[in-house]
Amino acid sequence: MGINSLTFLYFFLPAALIIFNLAPKKIKSPVLAMISGGFVYLFQPELFWILILDLIILFLISEGLCRFENAKSKKILFSFGIILNIGAILTASLSNQLSGRFAPFGIMVISFTAIGYFVDIYKGETKPIRSFADFVVFMAFFGKLFRGPLVRTNSIQKLPSWDKFSISETGSGLYLFIRGLAKYVVLALTLVSLHETLVAANANEPSVIGAWLDMIVFSMMIFFDLSGFCDMARGLGRCFGMDLPKNFYFPFQSPLVADFLDRFNMTVTGFFRHYVYDVLRNDKNSKPQFIVNTFLITMLCGIWFGIRMNYIFWGIYIAVFIIIEEFFLRKLLLKIPRIFARGYTFAVTMFSMTIFSATESSTIVPTFKAMFGVGTSLITDEISYIVSQNVLVLIGGIFFLTSAFSLAVRFISKKAPRIYGVFAVIESAVLLALITANLI
Amino acid sequence: MKKVSSFILISMLLCVSVTLIFNIFSGEGLSSEGTFVERFENAAAENIPFKDELNAAMDSILYASGVRHFGDIYIGNEGSLLRDIEKPTGRTFSAAKNYILSYSATNQIKPYFMLVPTASVILQQEIDSFANENIYNQRYMISQMYSQFDGGVRTADVYQTLYDRRGEYIYYHTEDMPTSLGGYYIYGELCSRLGIKQNTMDSFSAAYAAHGFYGSLATDFFRPYANSDYVSLYEYTGEKGGYLVEHYSGGKRIKVINNLFIYNEDTYDDKTDMILGGISPVMNITRRENAEEKASILIFGDETAKSWIPFLVSNYGKITFVHLDLADEKLLSEVKTADYDQVLFAYSAAKFSSGIDFSKLEYVG
Numbered sequence: 001m002g003i004n005s006l007t008f009l010y011f012f013l014p015a016a017l018i019i020f021n022l023a024p025k026k027i028k029s030p031v032l033a034m035i036s037g038g039f040v041y042l043f044q045p046e047l048f049w050i051l052i053l054d055l056i057i058l059f060l061i062s063e064g065l066c067r068f069e070n071a072k073s074k075k076i077l078f079s080f081g082i083i084l085n086i087g088a089i090l091t092a093s094l095s096n097q098l099s100g101r102f103a104p105f106g107i108m109v110i111s112f113t114a115i116g117y118f119v120d121i122y123k124g125e126t127k128p129i130r131s132f133a134d135f136v137v138f139m140a141f142f143g144k145l146f147r148g149p150l151v152r153t154n155s156i157q158k159l160p161s162w163d164k165f166s167i168s169e170t171g172s173g174l175y176l177f178i179r180g181l182a183k184y185v186v187l188a189l190t191l192v193s194l195h196e197t198l199v200a201a202n203a204n205e206p207s208v209i210g211a212w213l214d215m216i217v218f219s220m221m222i223f224f225d226l227s228g229f230c231d232m233a234r235g236l237g238r239c240f241g242m243d244l245p246k247n248f249y250f251p252f253q254s255p256l257v258a259d260f261l262d263r264f265n266m267t268v269t270g271f272f273r274h275y276v277y278d279v280l281r282n283d284k285n286s287k288p289q290f291i292v293n294t295f296l297i298t299m300l301c302g303i304w305f306g307i308r309m310n311y312i313f314w315g316i317y318i319a320v321f322i323i324i325e326e327f328f329l330r331k332l333l334l335k336i337p338r339i340f341a342r343g344y345t346f347a348v349t350m351f352s353m354t355i356f357s358a359t360e361s362s363t364i365v366p367t368f369k370a371m372f373g374v375g376t377s378l379i380t381d382e383i384s385y386i387v388s389q390n391v392l393v394l395i396g397g398i399f400f401l402t403s404a405f406s407l408a409v410r411f412i413s414k415k416a417p418r419i420y421g422v423f424a425v426i427e428s429a430v431l432l433a434l435i436t437a438n439l440i
Numbered sequence: 441m442k443k444v445s446s447f448i449l450i451s452m453l454l455c456v457s458v459t460l461i462f463n464i465f466s467g468e469g470l471s472s473e474g475t476f477v478e479r480f481e482n483a484a485a486e487n488i489p490f491k492d493e494l495n496a497a498m499d500s501i502l503y504a505s506g507v508r509h510f511g512d513i514y515i516g517n518e519g520s521l522l523r524d525i526e527k528p529t530g531r532t533f534s535a536a537k538n539y540i541l542s543y544s545a546t547n548q549i550k551p552y553f554m555l556v557p558t559a560s561v562i563l564q565q566e567i568d569s570f571a572n573e574n575i576y577n578q579r580y581m582i583s584q585m586y587s588q589f590d591g592g593v594r595t596a597d598v599y600q601t602l603y604d605r606r607g608e609y610i611y612y613h614t615e616d617m618p619t620s621l622g623g624y625y626i627y628g629e630l631c632s633r634l635g636i637k638q639n640t641m642d643s644f645s646a647a648y649a650a651h652g653f654y655g656s657l658a659t660d661f662f663r664p665y666a667n668s669d670y671v672s673l674y675e676y677t678g679e680k681g682g683y684l685v686e687h688y689s690g691g692k693r694i695k696v697i698n699n700l701f702i703y704n705e706d707t708y709d710d711k712t713d714m715i716l717g718g719i720s721p722v723m724n725i726t727r728r729e730n731a732e733e734k735a736s737i738l739i740f741g742d743e744t745a746k747s748w749i750p751f752l753v754s755n756y757g758k759i760t761f762v763h764l765d766l767a768d769e770k771l772l773s774e775v776k777t778a779d780y781d782q783v784l785f786a787y788s789a790a791k792f793s794s795g796i797d798f799s800k801l802e803y804v805g
Contacts, residue, residue: 001477007477007480007481011461014453167446171447172446175449388506389509392502424445425448425449428449432452433494433497436456436488436494438498
């Protein structure tokens, strides 16, 4: 049972909401931990017990870090915890790529969260979670296990609806969840097949518009996949009385590449910035340190998607532009009209997608050439036909990629809250119908 | 979000859930195949409220955005619904070849073989040029099949004949088969291969019926975008007496029609069944007078034979039609190949590629 299934939407979710809200306050954590466990079991029953074992070991380490008073023992346990989680991340990523085996569901998110959590406890920046149920909810709340967001103990906050059922919180959580699910089911999954069609068409006869269109489609695909899952996680979090952090803030409207990195997969970038960049940068004015750390951060952001050479090169490419901006372009880009700065960042990120999307290194240069129009026509008949058959998803994708829809919704909610309420219900009903039609 | 909006949203989700659970457990329940979650998911997909309406709405949105390809059906620019055929497997070719050649050797007869292309390739000018690149190449399939026989059977190729007349009403808009006019052109090609004289069109009287009918391809969603059809009934006027059409199924004669056509268009839901009274597992079409003076032919075919058999009967005293997939062993054993002068295998490319049980030829006497 995936999160994008009728079973989840119409059976598991309503049942989970009823059980959670009927549960007394004292046992809400164990109930939510069991709901999360139930979801993981239904999603991947064969690897369920590995995940449970992992969570027990992580909890024992957490308890040890809390109870050990000897600094040396604490350090050894901390190092063991970090190595264990890095090992889990490497094993999960490599086993999936090399042998095609699936890693235990959510292991990447859990391991990254655990690393941050252990560092915070070790440095005394946060209090350890002493209840196993609370620990499971923090580490493995089912909504965030797919693509995050990555949370720190102080970035996950319990809402008043944790204590008492709140119809408004549950409603707004469902609204956010449905929007996220629609992003994934209606847009991201449609864009996957459109991307495959475009790759085949461009391999057949490359063209400038074909190459650009493919990169735009690929970017939208990645964005709606990740932000769709993040919205679902945030929506589910709100339904179950927790406030999870945002993960995207219209990255493709950024005026700087550095800004793009801060707005794209924000919690992951934030994680690396906090636990790697800030730790390594002792001297804030040191240019060499800035350069080295930027390369490290962007490469880690690439590796988050998997341990593959093209993700590492993507990180290097992004780092080069961030460094150029920092030393030469920043002032100029912030001075010129915003549209040109955004155009520059958009172009840089689209070119970066040729590296990111490459399944073989040999496809990168031809795609770059096609995007620059070297030896290719402007557009082919096949690309025209593909566009004509996918007008809706392209317009919808570009519209929701920008802040236009969000600004309109915010404007309505401020100026006419009643109309906004009606709009939210109609929007949810339409999205629910679209999602269901796509799932049947 | 306000309380009222939230209440409506939560109620909406719960209403669908409750209706869905009710639909599943008041209906067929869960199937027995797959894991519990898979069975639940399949049951949910089957029983979702307003399923058809949701699908139709989704398709309408896509159509409005310019999409003309839905599943295996393309909506043609001139109102035809064109269904692409499924790609045949290597086994389809080898099974057809082996069983037909074996049948030929057993009965010491050299049969004729014909595959009739469907509208999706003949009318491909109605589809955008890049859409029709995705349509399965039936011409290649037909030539590939013909070459497999290596001279063991005599083949009739109607592809070019139909393609040259693609501007005429040779395929129904909403049924995946040739019209009677298309059938006449197929008949013309068959005549030259079977060594019989083709009767000209003016030796047939034409009647037109069932104006405005929609065939099986025109589901509720497709109907607004498709042109309706009519049935042409061509009756040979060269000789008097008429024909007797006997339908056999389940070991007995189930229907007798005293003409090639049923002129009452309300008799059948499928209006093309006005021709011959439809297709049965085995059918005998016999000339009422002087049948024995003329040749006889045994035809193995499918539903699309309705378009051209009414023309072919003008040249034969008796035609026996066998639908291999529908006929059972007993019925087939009563068909004696030796009683016929010629044997013809004639299938639409769509039916052939989806697989025909040629192994049943072993039961034919």
